[in-house]
Amino acid sequence: MKFFSDNTATACPEMLAAIAAANRGPARAYGDDEWTLRLDAAFSEHFGTAVRAFAVTTGTAANSLALATLSPPYGAIFAHHEAHIAVDECGAPGFFSGGAQLALLPGEHGRLDADTVGTALENHPRHLHSVQPAALSLTQATELGTVYRPAEVARLAGLAHRAGLKVHMDGARFANALTFLGCHPGDLTWRAGVDVLSFGATKNGALTAEAVVFFDPECVRDFELRRKRAGHLLSKSRYVAAQLLAYLETGVWKRNAERTNALARRIGAAAGATLLHPVEANEVFVRLGVARRQALRAAGFDFYDWGAEAAGEVRLVVSWDQPEADVQALCAALARL
Amino acid sequence: MKFFSDNTATACPEMLAAIAAANRGPARAYGDDEWTLRLDAAFSEHFGTAVRAFAVTTGTAANSLALATLSPPYGAIFAHHEAHIAVDECGAPGFFSGGAQLALLPGEHGRLDADTVGTALENHPRHLHSVQPAALSLTQATELGTVYRPAEVARLAGLAHRAGLKVHMDGARFANALTFLGCHPGDLTWRAGVDVLSFGATKNGALTAEAVVFFDPECVRDFELRRKRAGHLLSKSRYVAAQLLAYLETGVWKRNAERTNALARRIGAAAGATLLHPVEANEVFVRLGVARRQALRAAGFDFYDWGAEAAGEVRLVVSWDQPEADVQALCAALARL
């Protein structure tokens, strides 16, 4: 039973159906097809405001292309030290931006707090000898499966804006965060001050589809050129666009996120005192210790270790297509341990 | 009736079937799935030698990632002045390599010849004030729908190697070239001295699938890190890998290329004296003049102009799913004009 990652999942049927439906007749290449041309409207509808939305195929591309439009080569990008852009993208922000530097900050449960960010922005030098504060990147849901409340996003974005930075949100698991909070997508983004969002769908049921959503159109032309130049403008764009449209329009984003959030909560409850972070999305982090971790593996569960080897901490991720029986078995096993 | 580009086509049924077949159960992310792990063997079988093959989603990514492994930031990449990397990728080679410069050369019918390349390599300075010759990039089939013979590739690659350069082949339409020549894939690549190949499938029936094929394993680790860093390592890699496997293993590469080559030849024959370049792949270039061009459009044919506006030149591309009736109608219309 596999709890490795939501990346190991299949694509949900709505995605394959959308691809099959788009597979009719010729369509203009490089995004001038009817599916891609509908993205702006579909995302504007979803977010309750006029946005520009662009399809890409990976979260790394979404994050780094977005950040490269916000930061000059001599910029500093503030982020949590466990952020995906810091530890899992092989330095992609530095590549796409031409050398911008990450300014990494601590924060409990994977979340940045206003004190830490405020102090960091205040103390960061602005003279010529230093990289220049350019962007704040928030991960929603965070790498530790927790979720920023709208007021927290607004407070952090406010600090960033007042200091002259733009705000990026890495929403690889945006649907999980949104579902957990039960709020409007706009409340978590543009109403709270987010300038550009990496909107993930792949981890929540798509084959391979992510969007970059601009709430501020200023950087759009720059983005489009950078995307092309980075090989992320697809010639047959319709197949990714169709996935994104189906993701939004069939409500699969919500259905899948509700399911994985609920299953993760059950695991969290079963984990009891070993739980490391509140379960607010589809990830559960527990400290088992080395022996119990080994016992869990021996019982047929697959997952990644997390943090230092000796601590015996693990990450358990629920995928949209996770059999409920897997979760039941896992809960039982955790209760036994 | 659309003759814009082979990028406007649908995906062929084998591709959707392959994706559906791969959509079963969990699979390790980021290329550790069974489909991706079979790429090396499948491409080694195809090319008749041990190769390393990697999936990406665009030709720009394939070309630029390959070139970035061959050229230092201060390198010069020699290519035809109409090459896709020179005119259609928004400077991608410069981005991926950290600033390598293109050294663009002329050549009849889109092909570089040995005299031009030999002279250019000989005359290019090697001192510190100049970018350093690093790679030769050949497009097969060329941007003008012509094809290098194996002996031509071997001669050009020999010149490059003797001068210390590596050889890249942009094979966005490799299947068309191969089918036209009727030779073994190895004859056009490693036996002729090609070091790395951008192997295209998207233009010939895939949804979105390209491969980078290394005949020399030396650059593979560098490539893998650059690919990840550029956001071109897919988390759900299986869906692209499955396309590439089906493309090779069902023979769809050959079937589609044979069809489009044959249809293009018919158009070429109908074009008669207006034909600009030999028709050796699925593209036909004709000089109609402005009036006849307009007449052809008025008759219901869509296509791109080529070259300077006033010359009245056009490009006609046959897609794998082009209705035969389109081609018949086009031939008739060309004959009438």
Added chain:
Amino acid sequence: MKFFSDNTATACPEMLAAIAAANRGPARAYGDDEWTLRLDAAFSEHFGTAVRAFAVTTGTAANSLALATLSPPYGAIFAHHEAHIAVDECGAPGFFSGGAQLALLPGEHGRLDADTVGTALENHPRHLHSVQPAALSLTQATELGTVYRPAEVARLAGLAHRAGLKVHMDGARFANALTFLGCHPGDLTWRAGVDVLSFGATKNGALTAEAVVFFDPECVRDFELRRKRAGHLLSKSRYVAAQLLAYLETGVWKRNAERTNALARRIGAAAGATLLHPVEANEVFVRLGVARRQALRAAGFDFYDWGAEAAGEVRLVVSWDQPEADVQALCAALARL
């Protein structure tokens, strides 16, 4: 007798005197010293308008830092195909800009003409698949020792501005051009539409001192950060600034340029029919043929070959400290040949 380059010359006494005079007491580092702080005023006085001026130590740094402020990474920089930025700086513009591409144009006697530039700008695509026209770079005096007239600069700059490009001037030999024309420095620059100038002094008597002069302050902050980041902000900036101040304020720029221009004209006259380009600065290009070239070397003259080996063309450069006897001897030798 050496006619290699004006880079082989010594520094003139005014420069060493300026350095010695600046070598008194502590001074704030990184350009906050009294000499550097006077640069804006001194260059504003020279150019007859308010400018911002910055010291660097090489022409490559001046050119590339200036161009990087004018061109995005996906920009195209239009220049003569023999421009120093194209052939003598190891791809520096690509490095500093993050991958901008040079669009190289022909032009008689090293000069671009309005027809060529106008056509190139008109034909350059603006769509996403192409690098975007960003800057026009003019070399004054050109690499072939010729000089643009103010009206020519104005016409070219007008074309560039109307097409949305900024205008850079590589003035490594600006003093020679200015002296040849006898016009006001403003006539050749801001009044003619130049946005930023690489102002050379090293070739004309300085130890090592170049300036970047902004006629439009918009890019200045970007420039300052790029300069620091590239290691071109000197900690003991005063010693370069003092050279630039002395260069302008003692009139040494004019005295040296008048001398070298006059001596070059004498050589040009002696060259007679072998002269390849009008002599308008301190460089003379002659076609001797291989035999006479060898004879000239045998007679004790050192110089660089130019162009293809077999043509027997040479470049003869007069330095500010060139003994007049060298020139007399050279004229005599040329007359004899």
Added chain:
Amino acid sequence: MKFFSDNTATACPEMLAAIAAANRGPARAYGDDEWTLRLDAAFSEHFGTAVRAFAVTTGTAANSLALATLSPPYGAIFAHHEAHIAVDECGAPGFFSGGAQLALLPGEHGRLDADTVGTALENHPRHLHSVQPAALSLTQATELGTVYRPAEVARLAGLAHRAGLKVHMDGARFANALTFLGCHPGDLTWRAGVDVLSFGATKNGALTAEAVVFFDPECVRDFELRRKRAGHLLSKSRYVAAQLLAYLETGVWKRNAERTNALARRIGAAAGATLLHPVEANEVFVRLGVARRQALRAAGFDFYDWGAEAAGEVRLVVSWDQPEADVQALCAALARL
């Protein structure tokens, strides 16, 4: 009385004399002059082994060019979190390397220790999702005026080499460290495992002269091309080379460093309990508190604050040309406070 920085100092007479002596007759440009051609021999003599040495004009250029030869664009460079490359060079390592990331580590008194480095290297992931450990950069003397012992350098370099990293030393104040230790230059560098050294002279009496010294010739060609491309190859190279030769050959490096070290020790002794770090070079760090700091300024002393404003910490730097009376007065003032 100014204790801002050793960058605010003048150049010492030996430097101006060397420049004047080099200012005779024509010399080949771009480093083919007799002074530059002697650098390898002079530095080889100094270090007691065959080295390659290259002149540049700033410490930022020396550090970043060196690091760019050691780290691929996807590399991680390990350094102390207060290192000059981390906080004072506007992200230069990221620019020169094409996006390498700094991995910053803590360490008492500005020094890295073997435990911290060993653990960091051990824990750093090597998989494709992470930047790859490439180089360790040590600052000698450190930013806090302390000095690594040869055995410490050897231990750290050993850890780095065993983990596949190369070792860079930022020796902006190398002479101060060497003088403090009284050891042979080779003991602090190649015998201890340093691969490339940024050898500073500017802070210790030169006008503007730094060297990059390679103990391993492997990266030299790459370095030379990167230097040219970055605008750091001087056309009139002789004037910087002459400074470096005089710096080594007249013993001015030792005389100046001995003087500033001794004066700094006197200040350190006067500082007594307020001293923050051992005084092992020409810098003294003291915690005065806000009130006493203000009093010291009021008494006519200029210096930079260090660290957080409220802590009242200051840095006092002794320059080679610091009047002894300044130091006497400062010691008296510190004793009074």
